[in-house]
Amino acid sequence: MLIHSIFFYFFSIIAIFSSLMVxxxxxxxxxxxxxxxxxxxxxxxxxxxxxxxxxxxxLIVYVGAVAVLFLFVVMMLNVAEQxxxxxxxxxSTHIPTGLxxxxxxxxxxxxxxxxxxxxxxxxxSSSLIFSKISNTHQLGLVMYTDYxxxxxLAGIILLLSMIGAIxxxxxxxxxxxxxxxxxxxxxxxxxxxxxxxxQSYEGVKVxx
Amino acid sequence: MLEYLQIFGQEIYRIxxxxxxxLVSVAMIVWLDRRVWGLVxxxxxxxxxxxFGLLQTLADALKYIFxxxxxxxxANKTVFILAPIVTMTLAxxxxxxxxxxxxxxxxxxxxxxxxxxxxxxxxxxxxxMGGWASNSKYPFLGAIRSAAQMVSYEVSIGIIIINVLLxxxxxxxKDIVLAQKELWxxxxxxxxxxxxxxxxxxxxxxxxxDLPEAEAELVAGYQTEYSGMMYAMFWLGExxxxxxxxxxxxxxxxxxxxxxxxxxxxxxxxxxxxxLLKILFLFLLFALIKAIVPxxxxxxxxxxxxxxxxxxxxxxxxxxxxxxxYFDKLPKGNF
Numbered sequence: 164m165l166i167h168s169i170f171f172y173f174f175s176i177i178a179i180f181s182s183l184m185v186x187x188x189x190x191x192x193x194x195x196x197x198x199x200x201x202x203x204x205x206x207x208x209x210x211x212x213x214x215x216x217x218x219x220x221x222l223i224v225y226v227g228a229v230a231v232l233f234l235f236v237v238m239m240l241n242v243a244e245q246x247x248x249x250x251x252x253x254x255s256t257h258i259p260t261g262l263x264x265x266x267x268x269x270x271x272x273x274x275x276x277x278x279x280x281x282x283x284x285x286x287x288s289s290s291l292i293f294s295k296i297s298n299t300h301q302l303g304l305v306m307y308t309d310y311x312x313x314x315x316l317a318g319i320i321l322l323l324s325m326i327g328a329i330x331x332x333x334x335x336x337x338x339x340x341x342x343x344x345x346x347x348x349x350x351x352x353x354x355x356x357x358x359x360x361x362q363s364y365e366g367v368k369v370x371x
Numbered sequence: 372m373l374e375y376l377q378i379f380g381q382e383i384y385r386i387x388x389x390x391x392x393x394l395v396s397v398a399m400i401v402w403l404d405r406r407v408w409g410l411v412x413x414x415x416x417x418x419x420x421x422x423f424g425l426l427q428t429l430a431d432a433l434k435y436i437f438x439x440x441x442x443x444x445x446a447n448k449t450v451f452i453l454a455p456i457v458t459m460t461l462a463x464x465x466x467x468x469x470x471x472x473x474x475x476x477x478x479x480x481x482x483x484x485x486x487x488x489x490x491x492x493x494x495x496x497x498x499x500m501g502g503w504a505s506n507s508k509y510p511f512l513g514a515i516r517s518a519a520q521m522v523s524y525e526v527s528i529g530i531i532i533i534n535v536l537l538x539x540x541x542x543x544x545k546d547i548v549l550a551q552k553e554l555w556x557x558x559x560x561x562x563x564x565x566x567x568x569x570x571x572x573x574x575x576x577x578x579x580x581d582l583p584e585a586e587a588e589l590v591a592g593y594q595t596e597y598s599g600m601m602y603a604m605f606w607l608g609e610x611x612x613x614x615x616x617x618x619x620x621x622x623x624x625x626x627x628x629x630x631x632x633x634x635x636x637x638x639x640x641x642x643x644x645x646x647l648l649k650i651l652f653l654f655l656l657f658a659l660i661k662a663i664v665p666x667x668x669x670x671x672x673x674x675x676x677x678x679x680x681x682x683x684x685x686x687x688x689x690x691x692x693x694x695x696x697y698f699d700k701l702p703k704g705n706f
Contacts, residue, residue, distance in 0.1 A: 227492030
């Protein structure tokens with residue numbers, strides 16, 4: 164038990180420290196690196212409480228994909244060092260908005276956690292069986308029986324947002340030459356090569 | 372407290388027992404790679420140091436150790452030094468869950484395949500950190516290319532893994548191997564095996580997908596500014612990753628430590644030998660492909676990943692699921 168709590172405090176201190184560093188570090192790339200550290204330590208905490216599937220999914224989805232894209236964007240846009248800060252220099256205009264959003268999220272969390280405490284039949288779900296079966300199996304059993312509708316709805320919302328993002332950024336540029344593999348493969352010498360009898364001093368017309 | 376220390380000591384002993392063979396086999400595999408490459412091109416390859424040139428990699432490593440480590444003046448020093456360490460560590464850490472036989476595994480966790488997938492998807496950080504921290508054009512371009520490439524091919528690898536998991540019904544690597552006792556998955560899932568192999572080539576930045584370090588355009592990609600031991604660490608990490616991908620392929624499709632057929636002369640060969648033979652077979656394919664296939668163009672690479680592999684593996688997933696459902700062969704699970 165002692166070792167367990169040592170590891171717990173180790174990971175949670177790293178998680179809190181790195182999440183503080185995310186918002187205070189001047190270099191945006193560094194803050195993305197700290198965000199990654201934060202994700203990893205939260206994943207480790209999940210594994211420590213026995214939710215191994217969730218921990219691994221956090222590693223795969225957040226660290227392996229989402230944070231890579233963050234890093235990509237931050238590096239590509241070449242965002243310079245953060246000039247605005249809380250206390251020194253020019254006052255930021257983002258701070259009031261950020262405060263409102265974070266207060267809202269905090270209140271929402273309060274409502275969720277509070278509601279959770281008073282929901283009595285949470286553990287009496289029809290298919291949640293407490294036994295020796297693995298965490299992944301349990302999650303699957305609950306997710307694909309009781310909550311299948313919400314699960315599918317979440318999937319459809321994600322799909323829609325993906326299609327929306329593609330539509331918003333899609334721009335058809337005129338005059339772009341595209342490679343068509345089918346056309347290239349299905350060409351044959353009979354139609355693509357033509358033998359011409361060139362008259363002297365007249366030549367042939369190209370590109371008409 | 373003494374108890375804990377004892378357990379700790381035992382664990383370290385077990386870890387070293389796994390790590391040192393891996394490092395030695397990485398050295399051997401580098402030699403094999405260069406040798407195969409040479410033989411395909413009708414050269415001799417490294418054949419001077421030691422018998423058949425086997426000690427060539429050790430000689431190279433010795434040379435790298437004695438070279439100066441140059442850190443560019445405008446580089447971000449912390450991240451620059453961290454990048455090869457991250458690559459090397461991630462490549463070695465993943466070996467913890469690879470089972471060489473039914474007993475010979477460092478940690479037998481429930482979500483082994485997810486762990487492998489997570490670690491291999493973290494591999495992109497070493498490259499992207501190295502490229503960015505170098506603060507130079509070629510490494511940065513190489514890193515950006517590599518990040519895009521690895522993220523794209525991970526998607527199809529993930530779906531291929533789901534294909535296998537549908538047939539097994541467990542995320543444990545041992546269960547995955549034991550489920551192939553009757554039939555290796557390379558037979559029913561052959562198209563997936565081919566796609567997995569090609570995606571593994573792209574995931575480890577091997578030719579024909581070695582665009583991140585395309586020497587004709589980008590000098591050496593993200594490794595351009597690295598020298599000495601730090602370069603060697605990138606290099607070792609890369610080969611350890613290749614070996615890991617081979618091990619993953621042999622566990623998912625070639626039946627891990629199981630013999631081809633369970634009959635007399637074949638089943639007295641110890642299981643780890645079978646596992647090593649399969650890893651070696653896949654690595655030989657990797658080495659041959661490096662020698663015989665020309666490099667892809669970048670847009671072709673992306674097209675292959677997103678427009679061909681992803682839809683194809685999705686369709687195959689639906690087919691596998693429907694087949695298993697229709698013939699009532701879905702794994703029941705042990706509860």
